Amino acid sequence: MTDTQRQLKFSQAINEALDLSLGADPNVYVIGLGVPDPTGVFGTTSGLQQKHGAGRVYDMPISESAVTGVVLGSALVGARPVMAHMRLEFAMVAIDQIVNQAAKWHYMFGGQATAPMVLRMIVGRGWGQGPQHSQSLHSWFAHIPGLKVVMPATPHDAKGLLVAAVEDDAPVVFIEHRWLYGIHGAVPEGLYRVPLGVPNLMRRGGDVTLVASSFMTLEAMRAAGVLGGQGIEADVIDLRTLNPLDDTLILESVHRTGRLVVCDQATYTAGFAGEIVSRVTEKAFGALKAPPVRVTLPDAPTPTTRALSNYYYPGVGHIVAAARRTLGLPYEDPTASIGPADRLDIPDTSFTGPF
Template sequence: MPETIRKITQAEAIREALEQAMTEDERVILIGEGVPDPKGVFGTTSGLQERFGMARVFDMPLAENGMTGICIGAAISGMRPVMVHQRIDFALLCMDQLVNNAAKWHYMFAGQASVPLVVRVIVGRGWGQGPQHAQSLQAMFAHVPGLKVVMPSSGYDAKGMLLAAIRDDNPVIFIEHRWLHGIIDEVPTMPYTVQLDKAAIRRHGKDATIAAFSFMVVEALLAAKALADLGIDLEVIDARAVRPLDMTTIIESVTRTGTLIVADTSWKTGGIAGEVVAGVTETAFNSLRRPPLRVALPDIPAPTSPHLTKDYYPDALHLARAIVNHLGATIPDAELVSRLSRSTPHDIPQREFCGPF
């Protein structure tokens, strides 16, 4: 059968990955609050209960920690559960089971049992999601040995990495960004996998390396496009994985560009951006021509009002300004503003990047 590639949204790509995973392996079950409801977790689970039946696609009680333990119990007993949380914030309730049991079961019993569990968690941004519906907690999960943590940005990767995560014998925290769900990408119809531990170079450049996570890849690509017109040639790396971090790709890039800028969707302190900086400075310090830079959220929780979020999430313009400043380039701010001003309000996804990647 010839391979067909067509343009679909990331939400559709995720739904297709789930459908194909459940088709190829009857041990795969899907559970989460709202999974079979009319909205189907932003469309990512729509129609799956109709297709696979109530014995494999479940809604669940509002009992995140207990249900995580139940999924772990099923996983060590031969099932391959995929659990969904509509907001990553709710997954904090599962930390006991994820950190104490999922991450350690294979290790602490010396490899006698494994936990093939995927936990899909969704990061929000804007439209008043506020302090408890918009956190980006990848560093908390990534801190824990035994978990795998990924943050795909493209629809192609979302499908391939979700299929890889479901086929993986380890617990994988699969972090989606709500603003990526609507972005179009070229996605093959057939099942395929994308490895869970490899970064991708999205744009080649020589002046600086931007290592970006999740939605910040979109912002970085927009900033890089604008700065290219102004004589700054950026290399954009989509980190894709948070644990394990693919430091090899980042370090290789930095040895060519001499500059590291990390763009993260989360807070700066204790974040994954700091881990990238540490990894580069420990192993490629002599390649650096200037100090590394982290572009991340201020160390305060997300506010709700649009009047308060305007400068909370760094977008392409914020990022470009930070890069220009860091490189000491003499580019008038008006040049950046004219190229990077958004045609949509700051609290909804911008029209300037609709995909494909």
């Protein structure tokens, strides 16, 4: 088996990126709730404390605001901390430290100060999680000048983007969807970097452009497979990074296809999908053959019950319908086939990759 064929799970790729970063730079340390626990933050930090010591990999008290401040202070004097928030919502109590402090130091001090810190935030859904533990507020953070926002979709990119984030001198919000931890894919050995800000063309086609990030990228890939069976070939572009974002690849694709569907795991209003639609309409309006379509969550809090969840989360059927709509073709209501036994709030066991 060649190096490029070595298969790792998404969680293992994160773990390997942290392990290599800790080994490469003594200024790197890892901190967070449950980091040294047997489950190791869904397996992403397992074994790191045993290998690198309790002085560089350790737990923290349930005081996210205070500890984020400590992490920021250490970054300002030379450390490169990686802080894990088990849920994105846990980071919300530290918004002042993240938004008003970490994101601003480099600018306020004329480039003479840096805050090289990575804030891992876990998003995702699942029965019983509800409105306060399943939000995906990536567009919040992408809106803040001074913050970089990363959302990997594959094990290869998870490792390469995390290594690049740890080495970056800016604060980086690194968002992981918990349904991705079990997927697998080719991951090279050793240190390598995926540059922040550069999207990836996952699949090439000439009929419609599908743009997505994180878990929705894999849904877009599956949708592209369905569309291919219907004679419709789709470009699938994984954003990988929301801020910074080089939109060259997206614009080139739309110039070829003339049609755009943006898939986002946030709400319709003020979500990041709207940013992509805006850029395309500003820079490639003449290339569009149909209005762009957004496939997003509805403008409502995340539900807890199975009955509501089945109609809340968009999936493959919604993306297929949106693509056919841009082509002026008939499409089915993606919710019409949902039955009482469906559980769209739990991962599809066949959804393991590689992608």
